[in-house]
Amino acid sequence: MSQTDPLLAVESLQTAFHTDDGTVTAVDGIDFTVRRGETVCLVGESGSGKTVACESITQLFKRPPGEITGGSVVFDGIELTDCTEDELADIRGENISHVFQNPQNALNPVYTIGWQLREAIDLHRDLSRTAARAEAVDLLERVGIPDASERLEAYPHELSGGMKQRVLIAMALACEPDLLIADEPTTALDVTTQAQLLELLRELQTEFGLAMLFVTHDLGVVAEIADRVVVLYAGKVMERGTVYDVFDTPCHPYTRALLECLPGRGSLGGIPGSLPNPTAPPSGCRFHDRCPYAVDDCSTGDQPAFESVVGEDHAVSCLHYQTATKPTVLETASESRSRAPERTDGGDERD
Numbered sequence: 038m039s040q041t042d043p044l045l046a047v048e049s050l051q052t053a054f055h056t057d058d059g060t061v062t063a064v065d066g067i068d069f070t071v072r073r074g075e076t077v078c079l080v081g082e083s084g085s086g087k088t089v090a091c092e093s094i095t096q097l098f099k100r101p102p103g104e105i106t107g108g109s110v111v112f113d114g115i116e117l118t119d120c121t122e123d124e125l126a127d128i129r130g131e132n133i134s135h136v137f138q139n140p141q142n143a144l145n146p147v148y149t150i151g152w153q154l155r156e157a158i159d160l161h162r163d164l165s166r167t168a169a170r171a172e173a174v175d176l177l178e179r180v181g182i183p184d185a186s187e188r189l190e191a192y193p194h195e196l197s198g199g200m201k202q203r204v205l206i207a208m209a210l211a212c213e214p215d216l217l218i219a220d221e222p223t224t225a226l227d228v229t230t231q232a233q234l235l236e237l238l239r240e241l242q243t244e245f246g247l248a249m250l251f252v253t254h255d256l257g258v259v260a261e262i263a264d265r266v267v268v269l270y271a272g273k274v275m276e277r278g279t280v281y282d283v284f285d286t287p288c289h290p291y292t293r294a295l296l297e298c299l300p301g302r303g304s305l306g307g308i309p310g311s312l313p314n315p316t317a318p319p320s321g322c323r324f325h326d327r328c329p330y331a332v333d334d335c336s337t338g339d340q341p342a343f344e345s346v347v348g349e350d351h352a353v354s355c356l357h358y359q360t361a362t363k364p365t366v367l368e369t370a371s372e373s374r375s376r377a378p379e380r381t382d383g384g385d386e387r388d
């Protein structure tokens with residue numbers, strides 16, 4: 038393992054859920070890498086496989102019904118798909134931390150913040166009670182919690198959503214991970230708290246040299262924090278590249294449609310049509326029936342092979358990406374969107 042190897046290399050990863058309605062291959066042969074110290078964002082509409090991709094790294098999903106059915110996940114030279122549950126648990130406790138969308142459910146309501154933080158610290162370090170308490174205070178201060186030592190005695194319900202998420206970030210950092218996997222960590226919070234937490238994550242990343250795999254619906258957030266972007270659709274990668282390349286020269290019509298939804302909305306939504314049935318995905322390009330540019334070839338065979346585009350690691354899976362980058366695609370997409378009924382997302386919990 039050399040320093041230039043990626044910290045995390047995901048190759049041809051396939052994860053399926055066996056349900057009463059059939060097998061859902063939620064992630065269907067995806068490739069991406071995360072290098073040391075960088076932030077990679079997974080983006081795509083709801084149901085595209087972002088969470089399952091994240092959960093597949095250390096196999097956090099329930100098994101069964103979930104199962105990795107193919108591919109490899111190499112973290113720091115270790116093949117995680119070959120690890121036992123105990124080995125994976127160790128990796129989660131020591132090298133790879135997770136932060137989830139909803140801080141309400143992630144803290145135990147019956148224990149104090151201090152107790153839960155000390156548990157997280159005890160998992161990986163052999164410290165005296167006093168030293169663990171000092172470490173807990175230090176972590177809370179680092180994540181910007183005022184009056185940290187008093188806060189140790191607080192119960193989760195006494196904290197706002199934003200403060201809870203800070204506590205969870207502190208717990209995630211307790212093991213000094215190399216990789217932080219954050220699945221929509223700010224989505225449930227109000228805009229101001231969201232901005233503060235993103236700033237915090239960026240600072241911590243520099244301070245701790247953390248690599249981050251970050252999931253979000255919000256391309257505004259991506260523009261702020263990503264080094265590289267992976268665009269997922271119906272369990273497949275459609276495009277990947279640096280944030281500059283993907284935003285400045287998006288090549289896949291799906292990426293372009295996502296970007297079209299950006300102004301003033303702060304979240305995705307509004308692409309006409311919906312994701313295909315996950316138990317019976319279409320052949321060819323999975324976006325073909327929603328793509329204003331699709332031709333017959335797009336609906337047959339396998340997913341189009343990835344083509345390199347000018348720009349570091351910029352690649353796209355589209356038969357017609359060159360022609361598709363003409364502005365007519367955007368015009369067509371926005372015209373048809375203006376005819377589509379308004380999508381109501383709703384349900385976002387506020388801080």
Ligand SMILES: Nc1ncnc2c1ncn2[C@@H]1O[C@H](COP(=O)(O)OP(=O)(O)OP(=O)(O)O)[C@@H](O)[C@H]1O
Binds near residue numbers: 056083102103254
């Ligand atoms: N436990 C499960 N059992 C069956 N299907 C599942 C399970 N978990 C996820 N899926 C399916 O896998 C697909 C991808 O889901 P996933 O949660 O990864 O999407 P997502 O991109 O994270 O969406 P969102 O933005 O809404 O969080 C969906 O079709 C979903 O229904």
Ligand code: NI
Binds near residue numbers: 087088089220
């Ligand atoms: Ni998700």
